[in-house]
Amino acid sequence: MTPLSTPDLHALVEGVYADLAPFRGEGAVADYIPQLARVDPQSFGLAVATTGGDVITAGDALAPFSIQSVSKVFTLALALGKWGDGLWKRVGREPSGTAFNSIVQLEQEKGIPRNPFINAGAIVVTDSLLAGHQPREALGEILRFLHFLADDESIVVDQAVARSEQATGFRNQALANYMRAFGNLHHPVDLTLGVYFHQCAIAMSCAQLAKAGLFLANAGRLITGGSVVSRERARRINALMLTCGHYDASGDFAYRVGLPGKSGVGGGILAIVPGQAAIAVWSPGLNANGNSALGTRALELLAQRTGWSVFGG
Incomplete structure (x- = not known):
């Protein structure tokens, strides 16, 4: 080029x-x-x-x-830094061919999301960032990473959007609970989703x-x-x-x-x-x-x- x-x-x-x-x-x-x-x-x-x-x-x-989901690029980079190729035991690397919030493939594939950019896969990535952290600490790590990359500490979470997502995110709750049932979510659903909703609400x-x-x-x-x-x-x-x-x-x-x-x-x-x-x-x-x-x-x-x-x- x-x-x-x-x-x-x-x-x-x-x-x-x-x-x-x-x-x-x-x-x-x-x-x-x-x-x-x-x-x-x-x-x-x-x-x-x-x-x-x-x-x-x-x-x-x-x-x-x-x-929203553009945040998944940055959380993936963080999670790979933390877990390396071990992350791929919990999430795949193939195109899904289905909608971003689909639950269809999870049953057939035993709770392993097809890739880290559909909602189910991004929820697993967020769950991996919670290891050893409280939700506030995990979210702080994501924000600090964005501040570092953009050289701009004014980037914040839009709290109104985060509250709106938490109040209406029933499909994501279903995805998270389904993966928890398969053992592919290691933290309580409400904690993982709390971080996930807030990362998506970054403005x-x-x-x-x-x-x-x-x-x-x-x-x-x-x-x-x-x-x-x-x-x-x-x-x-x-x-x-x-x-x-x-x-x-x-x-x-x-x-x-x-x-x-x-x-x-x-x-x-x-x-x-x-x-x-x-x-x-x-x-x-x-x-x-x-x-x-x-x-x-x-x-x-x-x-x-x-x-x-x-x-x-």
């Missing part, structure tokens, strides 16, 4: 935003979480953080939003999220030189994002965009351009698969115009 000059990238980002701004509001907000139903569907932001240190933004790129802007994800574009290192994960681990997290990061639309996203990505029902998507940049987009309206409709289109356009793709230009 050919590096782009900063002025060229500025022009491309602004052009993508301008071309898609008339379509703001398309899709449907995630109204099954009441607090998310109140988000302005017209919101649309785009940020690109480059390995050269630039952060290029357009639209509502500085407005915080609930990152970040596109600019913060792109900066936090940049280590995955930079061989596992901060652009200031500090190591976050090994080069091999960064590559493997990117591989899982490409194959599993968009639930039952992961194949379509790889076909259309060609970059590792992780979506969240808050309307955010984090995409990684290995060696080049991390991209964060936000538009709350979701498509039928629970992924940002306009955000996906923005990433597709940006990938086309930059020539960025892990499959070659």
Whole structure:
């Protein structure tokens, strides 16, 4: 992938935003979480953080939003640091082909979730981070990790969203109880889900999220030189994002965009351009698969115009 000059990238980002701004509001907000139903569907932001240190933004790129399942990328990195390949005894690495909150495969596969990015798999990852910690300590570890990655200590949990999720998260409670019955959840369900709901309710802007994800574009290192994960681990997290990061639309996203990505029902998507940049987009309206409709289109356009793709230009 050919590096782009900063002025060229500025022009491309602004052009993508301008071309898609008339379509703001398309899709449907995630109204099954009441607090998310109140988000302005017209919101649309785009940020690109480059390995050269630039952060290029357009639209509502500085407005915080609930990152939801995008948080699963960061908790996976933490859990792999804690447990290494032992984590894979509890969660698989295959695409699910089912909705993000499906319970169907768990019975057949004896409580082992298909991958760490569907809800069941992410709940197991969160449960692994609770080992030796109280819930508040585990959540603090997640927040400190994001502060470190984004170089920004202003990132916090949106408590209203967390309360809303706890009050309505019956599907996640079912998933957690089912895995607990198979012995694949090691802590009380309410403790694990308390951390999980709060991690999903972390609020970040596109600019913060792109900066936090940049280590995955930079061989596992901060652009200031500090190591976050090994080069091999960064590559493997990117591989899982490409194959599993968009639930039952992961194949379509790889076909259309060609970059590792992780979506969240808050309307955010984090995409990684290995060696080049991390991209964060936000538009709350979701498509039928629970992924940002306009955000996906923005990433597709940006990938086309930059020539960025892990499959070659």
